[in-house]
Amino acid sequence: MEEISTLPKPLESDPQIEVLTRVSAFCDAFRAVVSGTGSDKRLAQRNRAFYTLFAQDIRGTSPDFRPFENPAQHVPLDALDSEDRAEVRNDRVQIMGVYEVRKTIRESVLFPPFSASFLRTV
Amino acid sequence: MHLSYALCRSIAWELPGNIPYEAKTRLINQFTTLWLAPAEKCLASINDVLDDVIQQLVKTHFGRFSILQDKISYVKITLSRRLMQTILYRGFIRPDIEDHKNRALAAVKETLALEITPIYTQNLKDFETLRGRWLNKYRKARQKPGEYRIRTTHPKVGGGKKNPIKKERTVLVNSTQGTDNDASPEERTVALPNEPLVTQGWSMFSPAVPEITSSETQALHYLAQAGYGGLTVDDLARLYPRDHQFEDELVVMADVRAYFTLAYKVRVILGADAVRG
Numbered sequence: 001m002e003e004i005s006t007l008p009k010p011l012e013s014d015p016q017i018e019v020l021t022r023v024s025a026f027c028d029a030f031r032a033v034v035s036g037t038g039s040d041k042r043l044a045q046r047n048r049a050f051y052t053l054f055a056q057d058i059r060g061t062s063p064d065f066r067p068f069e070n071p072a073q074h075v076p077l078d079a080l081d082s083e084d085r086a087e088v089r090n091d092r093v094q095i096m097g098v099y100e101v102r103k104t105i106r107e108s109v110l111f112p113p114f115s116a117s118f119l120r121t122v
Numbered sequence: 123m124h125l126s127y128a129l130c131r132s133i134a135w136e137l138p139g140n141i142p143y144e145a146k147t148r149l150i151n152q153f154t155t156l157w158l159a160p161a162e163k164c165l166a167s168i169n170d171v172l173d174d175v176i177q178q179l180v181k182t183h184f185g186r187f188s189i190l191q192d193k194i195s196y197v198k199i200t201l202s203r204r205l206m207q208t209i210l211y212r213g214f215i216r217p218d219i220e221d222h223k224n225r226a227l228a229a230v231k232e233t234l235a236l237e238i239t240p241i242y243t244q245n246l247k248d249f250e251t252l253r254g255r256w257l258n259k260y261r262k263a264r265q266k267p268g269e270y271r272i273r274t275t276h277p278k279v280g281g282g283k284k285n286p287i288k289k290e291r292t293v294l295v296n297s298t299q300g301t302d303n304d305a306s307p308e309e310r311t312v313a314l315p316n317e318p319l320v321t322q323g324w325s326m327f328s329p330a331v332p333e334i335t336s337s338e339t340q341a342l343h344y345l346a347q348a349g350y351g352g353l354t355v356d357d358l359a360r361l362y363p364r365d366h367q368f369e370d371e372l373v374v375m376a377d378v379r380a381y382f383t384l385a386y387k388v389r390v391i392l393g394a395d396a397v398r399g
Binding site (some may be wrong): 022025026029030033036042043046047050051053054055057058059061062065066067068072073074077090092093094095096098101102104105107108 | 130137142144145148149152153156160161163165167168171172175176179180182183184259260261263264267270271272365367368371372374375378379382383386391
């Protein structure tokens with residue numbers, strides 16, 4: 001008997017109506033959370049933090065052009081404005097100096113019949 | 123094939139300033155291929171948050187019934203067990219959520235795979251401005267290489283080997299004096315990190331903001347007197363001459379770098395929308 005008294009009160013309405021009401025309330029709450037209009041802003045806030053991280057990750061992939069013959073001896077030229085500086089550079093980004101870029105240009109020119117755009121048309 | 127080879131060489135390469143489009147797309151693809159991993163990581167984190175939120179909502183709105191379910195052997199409830207289970211997360215909502223997650227992932231991939239051209243053409247004015255500024259920056263850097271020089275040849279050596287670094291630095295500074303005739307002694311004293319670079323953060327790498335010298339303000343003053351008013355020090359950067367040796371390379375760098383900034387702005391915003399939608 002003690003255990004039974006700890007149970008919630010029995011439903012006053014028709015169980016089916018009760019369930020539908022709850023489903024509808026659940027959907028409203030969910031919609032509010034997703035759109036950020038409800039009192040629960042946690043989803044929006046937590047996601048914003050992830051977007052910030054994502055943007056940081058992407059900024060970290062900015063090409064590392066250093067317009068010199070020996071680029072490793074120079075600092076990266078990252079900041080045009082302070083906003084687009086790479087905070088932590090993705091370690092798969094290669095440093096590219098003038099000779100590396102020249103090589104890329106030449107490679108794109110020397111074998112045009114085998115370029116990617118040509119191969120797609122074959 | 124020999125003919126086309128020769129043609130392409132003469133058309134695309136021999137004409138100065140006519141850089142093959144493919145060179146830029148190659149460089150652009152180098153960074154866009156790095157975007158999928160962070161995009162997927164971000165989406166996964168967001169999905170985790172979503173799961174968490176949904177589970178909490180389920181608990182709030184249907185928690186009472188799961189308690190009832192646990193106690194169902196004690197009390198006869200008219201509510202059928204199966205109906206409850208279909209409503210509960212695992213049965214009913216979950217497949218839907220997974221479907222949405224997959225659609226979000228597909229949308230993100232689609233956004234990342236967007237063609238390069240539309241981003242240029244839809245933002246031509248921004249692009250022109252950006253590439254101009256980057257080109258000025260690169261030309262300026264080539265004019266004053268000393269301002270951008272790292273003073274150690276082993277930037278990743280840790281703090282324990284400070285003395286050898288100092289020696290190498292001195293050597294390097296001395297060796298530069300012959301080549302950088304235009305670099306003033308002040309420019310050579312740009313502070314460099316002693317600590318391992320990894321822990322420093324990239325802010326240490328940005329070239330020191332050059333002070334606006336009085337000669338530049340004077341130049342602007344005289345230009346204004348000559349009728350060229352409303353100019354800023356940034357405008358003076360346009361006067362840096364073309365680089366006689368590497369102009370094509372600098373243009374490619376400026377194009378690709380400007381494209382990055384543009385694509386970053388366009389696609390990150392689109393990507394965020396794709397996740398929300």
